[in-house]
Amino acid sequence: MFKRIVDVVEVLAAVCAVVFVILLFVDKAPGTKVVTSATASPYASGDGSSGSSSATTAAPGLDGKALFGDNCAVCHGASGQGGTGPQLSGGRTKAQFPDARTQVLFVSNGAGIMPAFKTRLSQAEIKAIVDYTRTL
Amino acid sequence: MATAQRSTARTSPVRAGLAVPLAVGAVVAVALGVYGRVHDGTHRSLFTLFFSGTINLKTWFATAALVCGLFQVLSALRLYGKLPVPRTMPDWLGQAHRLSGTLAFLFSLPVAYHCLWSLGYAPSGSSTRVVLHSLFGCLFYGAFAAKVVIVRSRGMPDWALPVVGGTTFALLVLLWYTSALWFFNNVGFPRI
Numbered sequence: 001m002f003k004r005i006v007d008v009v010e011v012l013a014a015v016c017a018v019v020f021v022i023l024l025f026v027d028k029a030p031g032t033k034v035v036t037s038a039t040a041s042p043y044a045s046g047d048g049s050s051g052s053s054s055a056t057t058a059a060p061g062l063d064g065k066a067l068f069g070d071n072c073a074v075c076h077g078a079s080g081q082g083g084t085g086p087q088l089s090g091g092r093t094k095a096q097f098p099d100a101r102t103q104v105l106f107v108s109n110g111a112g113i114m115p116a117f118k119t120r121l122s123q124a125e126i127k128a129i130v131d132y133t134r135t136l
Numbered sequence: 137m138a139t140a141q142r143s144t145a146r147t148s149p150v151r152a153g154l155a156v157p158l159a160v161g162a163v164v165a166v167a168l169g170v171y172g173r174v175h176d177g178t179h180r181s182l183f184t185l186f187f188s189g190t191i192n193l194k195t196w197f198a199t200a201a202l203v204c205g206l207f208q209v210l211s212a213l214r215l216y217g218k219l220p221v222p223r224t225m226p227d228w229l230g231q232a233h234r235l236s237g238t239l240a241f242l243f244s245l246p247v248a249y250h251c252l253w254s255l256g257y258a259p260s261g262s263s264t265r266v267v268l269h270s271l272f273g274c275l276f277y278g279a280f281a282a283k284v285v286i287v288r289s290r291g292m293p294d295w296a297l298p299v300v301g302g303t304t305f306a307l308l309v310l311l312w313y314t315s316a317l318w319f320f321n322n323v324g325f326p327r328i
């Protein structure tokens with residue numbers, strides 16, 4: 001009986017290996033989409049401005065750079081140069097998110113392999129990080 | 137003279153036999169590396185199950201694969217008589233050994249997929265850790281493929297399976313060290 005179970009699991013593993021190889025070549029595989037400024041929030045403005053009233057306000061005294069170092073640098077690099085996560089420095093953040101509020105939503109809710117930070121950080125902390133990354 | 141000829145005849149098929157699994161392993165490793173280099177990482181995620189994020193899933197699945205791999209090594213040592221415990225060889229140990237290896241492979245697949253398909257092979261700007269992890273990943277599957285071929289082949293030298301099996305496990309440890317352990321140390325534990 002145990003041997004039969006093991007045989008079944010081995011067949012399953014072989015099938016999974018085939019599926020794995022097939023999925024490697026499927027660029028349009030279903031999955032969470034990466035949020036871009038074009039697809040995100042109803043608050044996104046088209047002219048690239050951050051808007052007169054932001055959805056959240058960074059609390060005074062929050063160090064965006066320190067928060068970035070503690071939460072984001074592991075993937076995006078200490079200076080935002082990239083690594084596991086994409087490069088943020090060199091104006092890439094602003095190019096990806098012309099509207100800061102869209103970026104706040106992206107960081108809050110996550111997308112793809114980017115985790116959702118709203119469960120770990122307050123909105124004010126997220127805003128502080130976003131403000132910092134937009135200076136890189 | 138006849139003895140020397142028979143000895144040569146025995147070693148030549150052995151060398152030829154080993155060439156096949158080694159070639160299979162090399163093809164698999166190189167193919168994955170080429171794919172990772174050529175493919176632009178999608179930065180998407182296929183699933184996260186109950187984990188808070190993809191990287192969390194990958195970390196824990198890699199750890200599960202390592203645990204299964206560790207059991208496979210220990211069970212192999214017992215099957216080969218290198219470990220004295222358990223004193224009486226259980227009937228189910230051989231099948232458990234097979235199962236643990238298969239489970240390690242199954243746990244590794246979603247991790248590898250979300251590495252290769254989502255991120256690619258050592259994207260530009262990657263740290264040394266990421267470059268090494270990418271290399272170990274390709275070598276791991278190459279070694280695994282070679283091991284599968286050896287297991288299912290006849291006439292292989294006795295040392296072939298332990299050597300390839302040990303190499304596969306060593307690469308799995310290095311993979312875990314450059315990913316899951318790094319995550320636990322730098323991001324936090326358990327961070328499910």
